[in-house]
Amino acid sequence: MRVNLTVNGRPQTADDVWEGESLLYVLRERLGLPGSKNACEQGECGSCTVRLDGVPVCACLVAAGQAEGREVVTVEGLADFARRRAEGGCAGGSRDPGDCSGAAADAACASETPSGAASGGATAAGVGLDQARAWRPKPADPAELAPIQKAFIDAGAVQCGFCTPGLLVAADELLERNAEPSDADIREALSGNLCRCTGYEKILDAVRLAAARAERAV
Ligand code: FES
Numbered sequence: 001m002r003v004n005l006t007v008n009g010r011p012q013t014a015d016d017v018w019e020g021e022s023l024l025y026v027l028r029e030r031l032g033l034p035g036s037k038n039a040c041e042q043g044e045c046g047s048c049t050v051r052l053d054g055v056p057v058c059a060c061l062v063a064a065g066q067a068e069g070r071e072v073v074t075v076e077g078l079a080d081f082a083r084r085r086a087e088g089g090c091a092g093g094s095r096d097p098g099d100c101s102g103a104a105a106d107a108a109c110a111s112e113t114p115s116g117a118a119s120g121g122a123t124a125a126g127v128g129l130d131q132a133r134a135w136r137p138k139p140a141d142p143a144e145l146a147p148i149q150k151a152f153i154d155a156g157a158v159q160c161g162f163c164t165p166g167l168l169v170a171a172d173e174l175l176e177r178n179a180e181p182s183d184a185d186i187r188e189a190l191s192g193n194l195c196r197c198t199g200y201e202k203i204l205d206a207v208r209l210a211a212a213r214a215e216r217a218v
């Protein structure tokens with residue numbers, strides 16, 4: 001089957017998707033976005049966390065067909081997503097202009113296309129696989145990282161490539177809906193993201209740091 005979805009603001013099409021194929025497989029193997037990690041493939045570790053219409057999900061548990069017509073944000077698009085949100089754009093992944101989350105403003109949302117293509121630079125026809133694979137996330141410059149990514153670096157929370165992408169996506173979503181999370185809030189939001197080796201203290205520090213920086217910036 002063919003699956004049409006929007007990933008990081010760009011319309012994408014995956015062909016010959018078999019019924020049992022996961023969204024994670026489509027992202028990694030078909031669309032060339034390996035940021036979401038494939039660790040347990042059982043919904044246990046959170047390494048594959050992405051946002052589907054704004055909601056954090058384990059991409060390994062989502063059938064690719066369930067993503068038809070929907071919006072996905074992966075760690076590769078996190079900085080652009082955060083930037084759009086900060087600018088008041090409809091970064092929440094909602095297809096309803098009046099249903100933006102976080103700091104998104106309705107007026108700004110309404111001015112965007114439902115697919116987010118206006119900021120993604122893609123056409124309604126989508127982009128080909130080669131183009132998708134050639135695409136590089138915008139934050140080549142560390143100065144362009146999302147605030148949560150900067151906080152992870154500054155707090156020494158980038159521990160390994162398996163847990164970090166999912167943690168970043170989950171932490172960013174937490175701070176979007178709760179600007180001043182308690183430690184309990186942070187632990188609950190990240191409870192589905194497992195580290196098997198290093199620990200969580202620096203990760204907690206990073207989320208606290210991002211929240212404190214956002215507060216100072218207001
Ligand atoms: S790979 Fe999806 S939860 Fe572990």
Ligand code: FES
Binds near residue numbers: 162194197
């Ligand atoms: S699994 Fe990534 S640091 Fe432990």
